[in-house]
Amino acid sequence: MRAHNERLVLTLLRRHGPMAKADIARSTGLSAQTVSVIMRALEGDGLLERGDPIRGKVGQPSVPMALAAGGAYFLGLKIGRRSVELVLTDFKGQVLDRATRVHAYPEPKATVKFAVSQIEALLADLPDDQRTRVAGLGIAMPFFLWNWAAKLNVAPERMEGWRDFDIRAEIAAAFDFPVFLQNDASAACGAELVFGPQDGARDFLYFYVGYFIGGGLALDGKLFTGRGNAAALGPLPVPDGKGGTCQLIDLASLGVLEATLLSSGFETSSMWINTEDWRVDEAMLEDWLNSAADALAYAVVSASAVLDVEAVRIDGWLPDPAREALVSKTQAALARNDTTGLTLPRIEAGHVGSDARTLGGASLPLSHRFLIE
Structure with a gap:
């Protein structure tokens, strides 16, 4: 129940921006004491930060709480028909870094090589104490890629390697954080829901x-x-x-x-x-x-x-x-x-714009770890 309530608070703050504890209690139906306990825990975990006190009302000034940008980080990998792109985002969904490669058509092993090397490069730029806050990678890619050879003007045998290739497992084997997979257009729609x-x-x-x-x-x-x-x-x-x-x-x-x-x-x-x-x-x-x-x-x-x-x-x-x-x-x-x-x-x-698929990928570990539907 506590984990659910923490997700509820984080989801509320993502949707509505900074809020005072009293407003969160009214919006969630949780008691003021329960909200205070949750907010202290989330702040202690580095997921929330305090805003400037709001004065001018009766009683003590209210202090809005907001998501802390450095509270968590997420990776999103978009595998497209003409390019592959990787982004690193913070807890607020801001893109901090990216890597892109244009290709004539996607190849399984080349895509894994790009993903692993670029993830390592992006993580190397994070301070040591921040790397442990990377919550996962989400992969957004077209399903049934081997069926699209004709429309890509590519020989079918060059796309056949995707049929039995588990790219999620291949990339996950190189890292200790969870890796998720979703259809690229569905992921883009998910980004619209989370960040729109x-x-x-x-x-x-x-x-x-x-x-x-x-x-x-x-x-x-x-x-x-x-x-x-x-x-x-x-x-x-x-x-x-x-x-x-x-x-x-x-x-x-x-x-x-x-x-x-x-x-x-x-x-x-x-x-x-x-x-x-x-x-x-x-x-x-x-x-x-x-x-x-x-x-x-x-x-x-x-x-x-x-x-x-x-x-x-x-x-x-x-x-x-x-x-x-x-x-x-x-x-x-x-x-x-x-x-x-x-x-x-x-x-x-x-x-969301052109980043919808990569941000949709990044939203998969974000939603899995920190949000409720």
């Missing part, structure tokens, strides 16, 4: 636009994964613009934009290093945004016939202006669809 606004929609459908588009589903403020891969939105059927249908992944993925750029002689590796230095043809980007928005709108209509959610959030490995344009264009395209009999969700941008 806490006063918004509790039920939302989530699209993450990466090399391939994927998604996640939040119900009542919790990530819903079903048997492990729920809301894998990429395979949703959408019109192909030629009188037939294709998958959403074939129109709304960044791999489609990259293929168009490559066919016209443009260099594209900069797309996968960061989202602040994209050097892409504006006309081609605009064409892709229009096509992706039409496909996304159709997918939203289809999903709305099954799910009654408040919002659809769109995020991805995109520069902020491109993400905002995609949201706006999707909203406009939605109005062009037949939505008779449907209650449509509002369309809005995700709040």
